[in-house]
Structures are given as C-alpha cells and as structure tokens.
Amino acid sequence: MDIEQFRKAGYQAIDRICDYYYNLQSKPVVSSVEPGYLRECLPAEPPQKGENFDDIADDYQKLIIPGLTHWQHPSFFAYFPTACTFEGMIADLYASSTANPGFNVSGNFMIEDAVFNPSLQWSASPACTELEAVMMDWAAQLLGLSPEFYNTSGMGGGAIQVRGYLASDVESNQTHQPQSTASDSALIAVVAARSLYQRKHPEAELQELVIYTTSQTHSLGLKAGMVLGLSVRVIDVTWNDHFSLRGDTLRSALEEDKVNGKKPFILLATVGTTSSGAIDNLPEIGAIAKEHPDLWVHIDSAWAGVALSCPEYREALHLEAINDYAHSFCTNFHKWGLTNFDASTLWVRDRKYLTEALDVTPPFLRTAHGDAGTVIDYRNWHLGLGRRFRALKLWFVLRSFGVQGFQDYIRRTIKLNALFASLVKSSDQLAIVTPPSLSLTVFHLNPKSVATHTESAARDSLNSLNKIFYGRISARNDILLTSTVLNGIFCIRFAVGSARTEESHIHAAYDLLCKEGQAAVDLWEQTTGEQAVQRL
C-alpha cells in the first residue's frame, strides 16, 4: 500500500467508524455468532499473493463487526465500561503511525554509548517518555494525589503500565476459587514489595512470604501469587461490613501469621471492588499498617479511582489515607476514564523501590541524568522494555475534555446510576442488594412476597428464581448485564459508563428488567417453583 492508497483507505476507515457510531444504537449489543463461526469463513492458510485492500476492509465489516459485542453501546451495562473516545482513537492513530517504542537507555550498548555520549541515552524516544512523565503528573493532579506521587517530586512518580486488571472479573462467589488474571500494576507492586522485604530481611525464605488479599479482591492477587510462586492469604470480608476490609480483621490476620512464622509483606487493598464497588477501610488499615512498617499497602482502584477527579467523592474513596500512607496506587483510565484501552496508571511513593527491584543496571553505569531524575527511564518501572506511546491519548483526552469535562462525564454516569437505583428502590419486584457504589448498582429480583433472604432455603429459592431471571436477560441481544454472587446471593450488576448512555436508556433498561422479572416470576410460579415461592 503506497501513501495515496493509505489516504484512501484511511478516509474510508474514518468514514466507516463514523457510520458505526451513527448506527450503534440500532445494533444488537451482543453478538449472536456461534463459536467457530469465523474459522469457517476464512481460508485455512494465508494467501500466496497480496489481496486488494478494499476486499480486506470489506471483510472487516462483513466478518468481524458481526462478531463483536459492542462495549460502547448505550445499553451495555456489563462488566465495567471500556473507554473509547474519538480523542483517544486519533491519539492512537498518530501513535501507531510512527511506531516509536517508548524507551530510553535500552541496553548495554546504549548505556555504553551514553557513557561517552550522554545525549544518546535520550535518542530512542524522547517525546514519548517526556510526555508520559508530564501526563502522569497531570493525572495525579486531576485525582488529587499528593505531590509526593508526582514525577517532579524526584522521589515518587507514576507510569502507564501495560495493563491493570480489566474489570471483568468478580471474586464474589466464595464457594469456589476466584478466576482470572494478574495485572502488571499489582504484579509490579508485589515484586517491588518482595524485593524490599528481602533486602530488609535477607534471612526470610520465599515460602514464608505471604500476599494479602480479601475475598473481594480481584483475582490479580491470586494470579500474582501463582506467577511468582508465593502464598496468598485471602482474608474474608463480610456482608455486615459491606465487603470492606476492616482494621481489626487485618490485625488478627497479621498477628496469627506472625505466630505461625509467616511473613505478610504486601496487602492488595481495593477501592471499588468489581463485584459490588466495595471500598476497604483505608483509615483503619492505615493505623494497623503503621504498626507493621514491613507491610507494603498497594491500593487497587482500577475502576473507581477516576472518580477522585470529583472532590465530592474524595472522602468516601479515602483519598486522605491514600495520600497519607499508600506505597502504590493504581487506577485504569481505560475503564471509566475516557482514555482508550489500554491506559493503566500506577503511582509509587518511592520510585527507587521499583528500580531496585527491576533495574539490572549496575550502579557504575547509571547515568547522571537518570540519577538526577531529569531523565526517567521507564524500562525500570515495569516488566517490559518497549512501550506503546500511550501518554498521547491521555494528553488528547485531558486537553479536549478539560478537568471540568472529565468531571462532568463522571458525575453524569453516577447520576444515571442513581436514577437506575431509585427506580429499583421504587419497584415491587426488584431490590438493591448492596448500597449503590458510584456508577454501579447490584440488585436482584426479590418480589415483595418473598419475606427474607437470610434463610438458607429462601435464599436458594430466590437464587433459582434469579437465575431464571438472568437467563432471560442474557438471552436478549438488546442489553447486556453480568451477574455476581455476594454472600451466597445471586445478584445482577448494572454498571453505567458508556459515554452514549442517556436517561432514556436507563428507563428502557428498567422497563425491560421489570418485564423479564415478571416473566421469570410467572414462569417460576407455573412450574416447580410455585410451591417453593409459597413456602417462602
């Protein structure tokens, strides 16, 4: 493809993306393709001769688009949102057009070069690294983080990691193992904390070390343990505490482990869990952490963290405690932060804990710029070396929206969720399960005739009813929600966040849920459930 063919194909792509967004609302949210559909449509092997690009672009429309679930659809209320703004797309397009891998000093030969030609250390990608350093400071200010976390502090600092967790993982079903994933941010925090602990306590053995998570922590904790071969203690949090980790619970665990010769070295605390948006009690945790200076506290606020941009949520999200004592803090701008996937931001209070754990540069080869903090070499701040130029989209988004536009969007989605929650509260059929958290409501079908869900038998019946209910919702393709299990109660999550969702979509979703709820109750009463419901 030559330059003019690219211009033509590029214009076409832009036009087709416009069409996509004009028509998005009329598309089904959920793809109805069957597993294996695509392999049947594609040749088993690559073509020998190059094909016409028009055919390729047409096949994208014909074969791929129908196989997508549309995360930007205004009736997408599943998982958590995934940001996708036009500003982010254009930034990504520019970034993709130069393929500039964002690293600085990048190996022996660069270090070697830099020794006799210091300007070289800067040669691979100056703008990428510099913009990331500035954008992380902008983002820190947007969220109200302490200047100790700014890159300009010379001690703390922030970097965009390859990935945080992508909120699509609920750890609530305590009857079986949590599923899923690690995040770079959490993994890096654990590696840095382990390295720090081992330097302080060289006698500690790996098998004595323990990562702390809670039963509501995203499974990133468990997967970090699996990847690193370290033990994980899952501290149980309770319904009565709204699934928030309390200080006393933490203290008991620490004391018990101390007696048993275990060495807890990091706590992965959460502000805004995936399941229900629960917030660990950071002020209480802070008091305990001060008694246990060896315990690194990492705050995972992958989804909720961007709400810190609005001052009115800072108290509830414990910003003061984060600023007071957190060793590291992570939030994902690619979820609810208007910045296209992926943009997971991680700040640390002391950058040297990262670099001491991840940098294999011997001291005598470290450069003057690097040591002075003039030049941040992000390769020592994360697991990889090459970095896509992610800071560009954060720049485009923060400038195009401004702080106020960013706040407006966050407030609008929270307000839409409040509308949904108020409709549920007013319902005879639906009921809120845990207090709505920001833009997330956890609810279930709980007809007034059902007295309580605290009895085990009643709970089982209600769960069966709700599985029918959720099965009906899931069979539809005009809305998408996901489920969770809290304290043994099968629940449905309603997460607002698509930039295109309006009040009308909330009302339509509520009406649809009421209709399916009634249908589920009818079905239930007509069948085996009839007696069961009466027994409630």
Added chain:
Amino acid sequence: MDIEQFRKAGYQAIDRICDYYYNLQSKPVVSSVEPGYLRECLPAEPPQKGENFDDIADDYQKLIIPGLTHWQHPSFFAYFPTACTFEGMIADLYASSTANPGFNVSGNFMIEDAVFNPSLQWSASPACTELEAVMMDWAAQLLGLSPEFYNTSGMGGGAIQVRGYLASDVESNQTHQPQSTASDSALIAVVAARSLYQRKHPEAELQELVIYTTSQTHSLGLKAGMVLGLSVRVIDVTWNDHFSLRGDTLRSALEEDKVNGKKPFILLATVGTTSSGAIDNLPEIGAIAKEHPDLWVHIDSAWAGVALSCPEYREALHLEAINDYAHSFCTNFHKWGLTNFDASTLWVRDRKYLTEALDVTPPFLRTAHGDAGTVIDYRNWHLGLGRRFRALKLWFVLRSFGVQGFQDYIRRTIKLNALFASLVKSSDQLAIVTPPSLSLTVFHLNPKSVATHTESAARDSLNSLNKIFYGRISARNDILLTSTVLNGIFCIRFAVGSARTEESHIHAAYDLLCKEGQAAVDLWEQTTGEQAVQRL
C-alpha cells in the same frame, strides 16, 4: 468531540500521516531535543476547560514530532527495526474504534453465567479471539512450524502476547551485568516450565531451580529470574563458536549443576541474538535435551524468526529442530514482520502446560467448549486478561502482502544487508567482526595498518579508535546505528529493516561511515592515539 468533528479530525490525521511519510526522508533520523524540553513547553497542570481539538492536533506536530526519533526513516539502522505498515495502522485504527477487550469467559460471574447459559461464555469478544486463533495458525504456516503448534491441533497452539522483547538490548559486554527487560513470552514460558517441573518434582525447592541462558541471551532471562526470584545461570558462549550455544557446553553445565543439587528446568535458547544475530546450535541442544526430559527448551527468535517465512533460511535457522523438540517458540512480528508494534507471537507444543500454570478456573467450572478446544480462552494463555485486538493487524498484513509479498520484503532487506556487508569487506578501513546474519552486520573500524585484534593492547587501542568513530557517527542526526561489545571488541551494528530503505541509502550510509572512519583515524593519529596506533 462529536461524530462529524471526529470525521474532520480523522481526515486531518490521515493527511498529516501522509505528509509525514512524504517528508520522512528529509527529516533528521534522530531528535535533537534536550532532556526536559517538553515539560518546559507544557502547562504544569491539565486545563480546567476543554480545548479546541485543532490546537491539540497542531501541538502534536509542533511539540511531539520534533521529539521523535524516526524509526521508519530509511537511514535508521539502529537496534532492530520496528514494523510500521499502513495496513497495520488501519487495522489498529479499526481495533481502537470499538475498544473491544479480547477475552472470553472472564470471571466467576461469566463462568457462573456460562454454566446455565453456555452461549454467554462467548459474549465478550468472539471475533477477536477467533481471529487470533486463526491468524496464529496462518502465521505458523507462514513460518513452516509443525502442525503440532497449530491451534487446530487441539493440543499445541499459539497466542499473541503483549510483548516479546523489543530488540534493543545487547548483552555482549561481558565485563558488566546485562541490562534491561523481560518479555511476556519468555516469562510465561518460565512460569509454565516451573509449574510443570514442580508438578513432576513436588519435593524440589524454589531456591534449587535454575533458568539457563547464555552470555548472548537477551537479558529477558535475567529479568525473568529477578521477577520470579529464581536463579539464572548464564552459560558462556565463545567467539570461536560465533557465540552459538553448543551441545557439549550445555551438557557440562547440566552435569555440574546436577552434582551441586541444582535443578535446571528451562533453557532460553536464541535463534538470532540481538548483538550479532548468533544462532544457538539447536540440533546439538536437542540431543542433550532428550537426555534431560525435565528441561523445557524455549526458543527466542524475536527478531530472526520471521525469516523462516523464506524456505531458503529454514535450515540455517534450525526449523527442523524447532519442530522436533522445542517446547515453546517466540518471534515478534512487530520487529521485522511488517506488523505494527506490538505483535509478539508465542507457540507452545502443549497448551495445557500454560493453562495448568496460569488458569485458576476449578475443573468443575470449566466449560464444555473450552475443554473441547472449540473455544480458546486466551486469558489462560498469558499474564493478563484484557487483550487489545492485535490479530486484526496480522490479518490485514498477511492478506495485503500475501506470503510472497512478505517473503519479498524479508529477502529484499537481507539483500540490502548483503550489499552493505560486501561494501565493508571491500573497504580498507572497515571490517566485518562476525559473519553477517540475515539483515544484520556487525563491523568496526579496523584500518589495514592495524595487524590484529587478538592482542589485548591492540584491542584496547582499536576500541578507543572505534569509540571515537562511533562518537562521530552518533553526533550526526542523518543516520542512527547502535553499538555492541563482542568478546571485548567494541563493534557497531548495522541492522536493515525499514520498509523504505533502498540501495541508495546503503551506499550513502557506507560512504558516510568511510568518511567518519577516516576522520576518526585522522583525529586519532593527530592526538594521543598516534603513538598507540604505531605501536600496533
């Protein structure tokens, strides 16, 4: 930004990218900005009110472009190339426009849902996952990999990892620690191998386990060891073997470690090292590996692997041995494979070694589709959960170029390097250091008057001369090369790979190097070096 504003901004971006490529050749390769230049140009905090997008786009041209080193410039011969094709850009633009995180079953709630509604397991991103599975099979065929590595085999398979190493890291200076980075592919291979080893040998303790690399292995091995807290043994490879790991060397290391109670469980072998393009002797290694069935052999061919697309290079790159016994194989299409950063492909001979190490899904919740291999759940094949839709660019590239177009590009760059190597060979001033490897030549300034580089004193003098030489080259902004140290000899690497490089650029580069070489010799002779050179 609304849809029509996006259309305008999108067209503008496409036009400006066209302009960029029309003017690329006349730009300096290397940015001349000073560290800190960007922070001085930007406000210290994000704007309160949103800004006009035209201003933002203009600032990208004004502030960012001048701060980029142009990796696509035809006179960029540094590191290894980073692929950047128009096909890849457009694929990335489409992928970015839907922000569809490529995972399937994604957490308890999805698994839970899938139990009573199996179609749901497919709901998050069917097309993304399916295309990746098919593209990995296309790529496997392109490279001549055994069908055992195809996803259709139901046993082996491939996935696009977040990153392989980005060839920018040379481990050649044996006088100090290697620098830099881990790759997901290598890290995953190490985690899978460790997990397999521990299942086979539950009595083995973590501190007994050893990762094998060579002194020419990319430091991904060392960083994997650091991240995982495991020992790494760096096996020395020699100049006489052209830095290739031989069977006897491996056998000695294994026997020595066995005596000492160490448990080597993985060898990270390399086909095409960063420093000199060295290729480990896989046939010999295979013979030893068969005697040591507990040793996982991972083949890192991040840069060179795509040359397997041309049948005439398969013997030299040991394809038969890879197909015969490698547990895992990695190459990066984003380097020399025409597919925009990032696209690191990893194949394994047995997918269950990955899933058993990385999947926390309990057996009773695994789905029928997943177990049958109909549905690949890539979340269990890598460290993260969310995945960008990378398969799209591989599809666009392989179709637009076709196998023949892909081969033509590889052959053309190898031919350009052969031209460079022949010019160097004909030179009185420059000399080849190690045999040219594919599209990489390692050379240095070695005037005929200097008799030999085997004497230590002569070597030191020659190194000093070459540092002057390389310093002069690096001070220019119309070409970029990187250096390395092999067996104590300071060398310069010449890596061809930009799609825009033509014969004229090779001739121009050679002429420039001759001119700078002469200037370096003149400078050397005029100054303190005069006596030293005569002493040689």
